[in-house]
Amino acid sequence: MSEHAAKFLSVGPDNDTRDIAFFHRPAAAGARTPMLVWLGGYRSDMTGTKAIELDRFAAENGLACLRLDYSGHGASGGDFKKGTISRWLEEALAVVRATSPSRVVLVGSSMGGWIALRMAEELRKAADAPSVAGLVLIAPAPDFTVDLIEPSLTEAEKASLLEKGYFEEHSEYSPEPNIFTRALMEDGKRNRVLNGIITTGCPVHILQGMQDPDVPYQHALKLLEHLPADDVVLTLIRDGDHRLSRPQDIDRMLSAVKTLAL
Known part of the structure; x- marks a missing residue:
């Protein structure tokens, strides 16, 4: 954990401000050196194992490091039910800009990989934005609402989306169910990469990870097809799961970060 206390930034209009x-x-x-930016996954927060290890690596190497919790997280x-990719991207961009880095390395896990890709797009379009020195994407889940959730919706889940505006799904990582809203699903279409x-x-x-039950490794191969012009390295971990939080997985993450940041 960073020795610095958490700070808060108000984001959004007066009738929809999030701290x-x-x-x-x-x-x-x-x-x-560029600032490391941690972008967590759906329902994760900035105190998870990978985020803490990234902060420790930054401390040991004199790097700036930024971790944040999206609204409704941590x-x-x-x-949380108002959360969408656009909304969480807006928050992440606001916090990055508030810290005024000249260059960043974006480290995105799962849904954070999607947000990292969208953030790179937005930063490239802005004249006064920091440049992106590299991306490290861990079990990235770009377009997961369209590509991974929608095709497997049951009739009951479709009905719940229409009637309630959301559906619930059992979570392997929390006693509380995952909640996917109609707003998240519709906004996902607008943020496709x-x-x-x-x-x-x-x-x-x-x-x-090739044993990832949430984001099949074939999804990473699909992402690779859409990155033909960039310097891209894909590491497939035969026994890796979705979290990729084992010591050997952390070592791989930090090795990739080191290559891009030092």
């Missing part, structure tokens, strides 16, 4: 919690570790004096305010060439303008390293 977004984040930890920001400044770089060592005189450092010219220590942040806001209603696997429908054309993805131009990140930077090296990309993908880590994917």
Whole structure:
């Protein structure tokens, strides 16, 4: 855990303000290295194993590091059921801009991989934004609402989306069920990245477990097809699961980060 206390940034208009919690570790004096940005997955937070290990790596190497909780996650305010990719992307971009880095390495896990890809797109379009020095995508789940959830919806889940505006699904990682809203599903269509060439303008390293029950490794192969112009490395981990939080998995993540940031 960072020795610095969590800070909060208010994001959104007055009638929809969310207080977004984040930890920001400044770089060592005189450092010219990019800031590491941790983008977590759906229903995860910035105190998970991979996020903490990334912060530790930053501390040991004098790197700046930013971790945040999306609204409805962890220590942040806001209603989880209002969460969408656009909304969580807006929050992540706001926190990054508030810390004023000149360059960033985006480290996205699961849904955070989708947000990292969208963030790279948005930063490339903005004149006053930091440049993206690299992406590390861990079991990335771009377009998961369209490609992974919609095709497997049951009739009961479809009915629940129409009638209630959401459906619930058992979670392997929490006693509370996952909640997928109609707003999330519809917004997912507007944020698709696997429908054309993805131009990140930077090296990309993908880590994917082949025993991942949530994001099949074939999804990483599909992502690879949309990144033909970039310097892309895909590491398939034969016995890896979705979390990729074992010591050997953490070592792979940090090795990829080191290659891009140091």
